[in-house]
Amino acid sequence: MNSDVKLADVIDGKAFAAGLRGRIATLAARFEAEAGRKAGLAVVLVGEDPASQVYVRSKGKSTIEAGMASFEYKLPVDTDEATLLALVEQLNADPAVDGILVQLPLPAHLDEQKVIATISPDKDVDGFHVTNAGRLAVGQPGYVPCTPLGCLMLLKDKLGSLSGLEAVVIGRSNIVGKPMAQLLLAESCTITVAHSRTRNLPEVVRRADIVVAAVGRPEMVKADWIKPGATVIDVGINRVPGAVEGKTRLVGDVAYEDVRHVAGAITPVPGGVGPMTIAVLLRNALVAAYRHAGLELAPDAI
Numbered sequence: 001m002n003s004d005v006k007l008a009d010v011i012d013g014k015a016f017a018a019g020l021r022g023r024i025a026t027l028a029a030r031f032e033a034e035a036g037r038k039a040g041l042a043v044v045l046v047g048e049d050p051a052s053q054v055y056v057r058s059k060g061k062s063t064i065e066a067g068m069a070s071f072e073y074k075l076p077v078d079t080d081e082a083t084l085l086a087l088v089e090q091l092n093a094d095p096a097v098d099g100i101l102v103q104l105p106l107p108a109h110l111d112e113q114k115v116i117a118t119i120s121p122d123k124d125v126d127g128f129h130v131t132n133a134g135r136l137a138v139g140q141p142g143y144v145p146c147t148p149l150g151c152l153m154l155l156k157d158k159l160g161s162l163s164g165l166e167a168v169v170i171g172r173s174n175i176v177g178k179p180m181a182q183l184l185l186a187e188s189c190t191i192t193v194a195h196s197r198t199r200n201l202p203e204v205v206r207r208a209d210i211v212v213a214a215v216g217r218p219e220m221v222k223a224d225w226i227k228p229g230a231t232v233i234d235v236g237i238n239r240v241p242g243a244v245e246g247k248t249r250l251v252g253d254v255a256y257e258d259v260r261h262v263a264g265a266i267t268p269v270p271g272g273v274g275p276m277t278i279a280v281l282l283r284n285a286l287v288a289a290y291r292h293a294g295l296e297l298a299p300d301a302i
């Protein structure tokens with residue numbers, strides 16, 4: 001490793017997210033004063049996956065701390081499709097609910113696409129509905145998936161203009177990779193979307209000024225894949241065995257300890273993209289509330 005050169009700047013997503021939640025809380029209080037009700041976010045969890053339970057609890061806590069109303073629905077793992085769809089329809093019709101999030105993945109017997117398609121696009125604060133994916137693709141206002149929007153906020157905060165930069169997104173999921181590529185394209189980056197069939201991935205990644213890793217493979221992205229000085233955004237959340245037997249630890253998709261000797265800036269895991277996802281979810285729910293109430297919110301307010 002080039003241990004004589006400067007280490008990468010650490011992009012502190014946790015701190016940035018805390019600032020964002022502070023601005024959201026101010027605007028949530030203004031919303032309550034003007035609309036006469038709190039902005040509301042409903043979160044639906046089917047089953048008892050421990051990781052999902054942690055996220056849902058954390059979302060509920062952050063929602064209340066921001067001065068918004070949190071509605072949590074926990075359904076048993078064997079819930080049938082009709083019951084889940086009926087709940088979504090009920091939330092679509094509920095004027096106290098501005099945003100709806102159905103925690104993914106769903107148990108295998110439930111059709112995720114069908115559930116997402118049932119959420120009203122104007123309450124789809126995850127930005128997963130095909131209407132919002134289409135709006136993003138053609139540059140119309142809508143809801144943008146929280147994780148990629150959080151990544152973009154960190155990138156713009158660090159780099160300012162992204163115009164003309166080479167960006168390589170590793171991963172092409174509808175939730176992270178594809179919307180990330182759309183956002184970077186809208187910022188006038190030259191984008192490459194890599195995936196499991198990409199030939200010579202290290203060489204492709206080496207041309208990037210910006211690398212976004214959203215793969216789900218622990219520490220896959222190595223130091224010699226990174227152009228010196230590049231900005232590296234690590235979306236991966238992977239639980240691996242820890243130093244103490246029976247304990248696990250969280251690692252990203254990037255070999256952080258090595259890559260920070262080469263990159264110019266890098267997000268850590270934990271404390272990078274993850275906290276941004278939740279803060280942006282609150283942002284999207286608050287934007288939804290302002291829109292539903294017909295109140296003005298400046299486009300760059302949050």
Ligand SMILES: NC(=O)C1=CN([C@@H]2O[C@H](COP(=O)(O)OP(=O)(O)OC[C@H]3O[C@@H](n4cnc5c(N)ncnc54)[C@H](OP(=O)(O)O)[C@@H]3O)[C@@H](O)[C@H]2O)C=CC1
Pocket residue numbers: 147170171172173174175176177194195196197198201214215216217235236237238273274275277
């Ligand atoms: N921090 C956060 O808030 C969030 C973190 N995550 C994390 O981000 C990661 C990605 O999530 P998600 O997009 O939902 O995952 P998916 O499993 O849906 O997508 C993974 C993508 O990685 C690609 N891929 C898999 N193996 C390789 C490989 N060897 N080389 C290159 N590409 C590969 C796949 O390619 P192909 O399409 O060809 O199969 C696919 O496009 C996960 O670790 C997840 O936990 C996700 C959401 C939020």
Ligand SMILES: Nc1nc(=O)c2c([nH]1)NC[C@@H]1CN(c3ccc(C(=O)N[C@@H](CCC(=O)O)C(=O)O)cc3)C=[N+]21
Pocket residue numbers: 054055101102103104105126146147237250269270271272273274275277278
């Ligand atoms: N409908 C839906 N929308 C989602 O946005 C959604 C989802 N389903 N299913 C699961 C993924 C994953 N996700 C994360 C949120 C926060 C952290 C997060 O806060 N991570 C902390 C660490 C948390 C820990 O210690 O486990 C961090 O990176 O610092 C991570 C991942 C949202 N997702």
